[in-house]
Amino acid sequence: GAGVSQSPSNKVTEKGKDVELRCDPISGHTALYWYRQSLGQGLEFLIYFQGNSAPDKSGLPSDRFSAERTGGSVSTLTIQRTQQEDSAVYLCASSLARDNRGTDNEQFFGPGTRLTVL
Amino acid sequence: AQTVTQSQPEMSVQEAETVTLSCTYDTSENNYYLFWYKQPPSRQMILVIRQEAYKQQNATENRFSVNFQKAAKSFSLKISDSQLGDTAMYFCAFMNPPGNMLTFGGGTRLMVKP
Numbered sequence: 001g002a003g004v005s006q007s008p009s010n011k012v013t014e015k016g017k018d019v020e021l022r023c024d025p026i027s028g029h030t031a032l033y034w035y036r037q038s039l040g041q042g043l044e045f046l047i048y049f050q051g052n053s054a055p056d057k058s059g060l061p062s063d064r065f066s067a068e069r070t071g072g073s074v075s076t077l078t079i080q081r082t083q084q085e086d087s088a089v090y091l092c093a094s095s096l097a098r099d100n101r102g103t104d105n106e107q108f109f110g111p112g113t114r115l116t117v118l
Numbered sequence: 119a120q121t122v123t124q125s126q127p128e129m130s131v132q133e134a135e136t137v138t139l140s141c142t143y144d145t146s147e148n149n150y151y152l153f154w155y156k157q158p159p160s161r162q163m164i165l166v167i168r169q170e171a172y173k174q175q176n177a178t179e180n181r182f183s184v185n186f187q188k189a190a191k192s193f194s195l196k197i198s199d200s201q202l203g204d205t206a207m208y209f210c211a212f213m214n215p216p217g218n219m220l221t222f223g224g225g226t227r228l229m230v231k232p
Contacts, residue, residue, distance in 0.1 A: 033219060043209060043222035059219070089161060105151065105213065107220060109163035 002026070004110035006092050012116045013082055021077040021113045025094030032075050033095075033107060034067060038088035046090075049075065082117045089114050120145045120212050124223035131200045132231050138185075139195045139226045141210030150214035152186065152193045157225075158206040166208070169193065200230045 005024045013019050025032050034046040045059040049069040060066070064082075069075040079086055093107040121144045131137035143152070154166040169177045169186050177184050181201075185194045197204055210223040 035220070035222075042224050043220075045219040045221070048219055056219070091161075091163065093163070106165055106168065108165075109155075112161045114161075 004092055004094055004108050006090075006110040006113050008113060009111065010114045010116070012118065014118050015084060016081055018078065018080045019082055019115065021079075021090050021115070023075045023077070023092030023094075023110060025073065025075070025092070026108055027073075028096070029094035029108075030072065030097055031095045031107075032069055033093040034075070034077050035091045035093065036061075036088045037091055037112070041088075043091075046077070079115075082115075084117050087115055087117045120147075120150075120214065120221045122210055122212050122221050122223035124208075124210055124226050126226045127224070128227045128229070130229040130231055131197075133200055133202060135200055136196060136198045137200055137228065139197075139208055139210075139228065141193045141195070141223055143191050143193065143210070143212050143223075145191070145212065145214065147214045150212060152184075153211040153213065153220070154182070154184070154193075154195045155209045155211060155222075156204075156206045157209060163209070167195065197228075202230050202232060204228060205230045 007022045030051045033048040037043045047057050047067045049055045064080045067077045089112040091112045093109045095107045123142045125140050150171045152169045156164045156166050167177050167179045167182050169184055176186050181198045183196045207225045207227050209225050211220040213220050
């Protein structure tokens with residue numbers, strides 16, 4: 001079956017512009033995660049969604065960052081008024097469920113979106 | 119908060135030889151999961167192996183095995199019979215409670231030389 005997909009693969013934008021990054025999780029996966037991978041900060045958690053519960057936004061670096069997950073499937077990460085320090089690879093992952101033992105909590109990653117802010 | 123440390127930024131190994139990547143972590147939790155992920159130049163993160171903290175037996179997956187030392191909070195990855203396709207970044211990651219977000223180490227860049 002299809003894995004996690006992300007679009008666009010690469011995005012170049014100018015400082016101050018807004019960008020939207022999209023993630024399509026694996027069908028049936030109830031949990032969805034966003035991570036950011038940058039040279040200076042390594043891999044860091046941003047936000048996650050689990051079913052109909054309120055998302056955990058504890059990793060978002062500023063209020064310029066927001067994310068939605070519509071219908072429990074597709075998610076969009078929005079960065080407003082982009083800054084050069086936002087340049088990074090944004091990774092999305094999904095998993096079957098949380099709080100389950102066994103293999104259900106394995107996170108499957110998409111190929112990422114490389115964001116470059118000029 | 120949990121932290122994960124990978125002390126080897128870069129390593130190299132000859133093809134067919136064995137290499138061990140180090141990982142230590144810090145947590146006050148008793149129930150957690152540990153993972154090793156591989157990230158080739160394609161950027162796709164691929165799960166290599168996982169370990170449940172409540173299991174004493176070290177996990178193995180073909181040429182990949184771990185040495186999990188819970189008391190020492192150490193979780194090293196051993197790659198046997200290294201292959202050119204093993205060249206990649208390797209990330210150690212911690213998850214607690216099960217199903218929650220991953221905390222990653224800084225990564226180790228592994229180069230397998232022919």
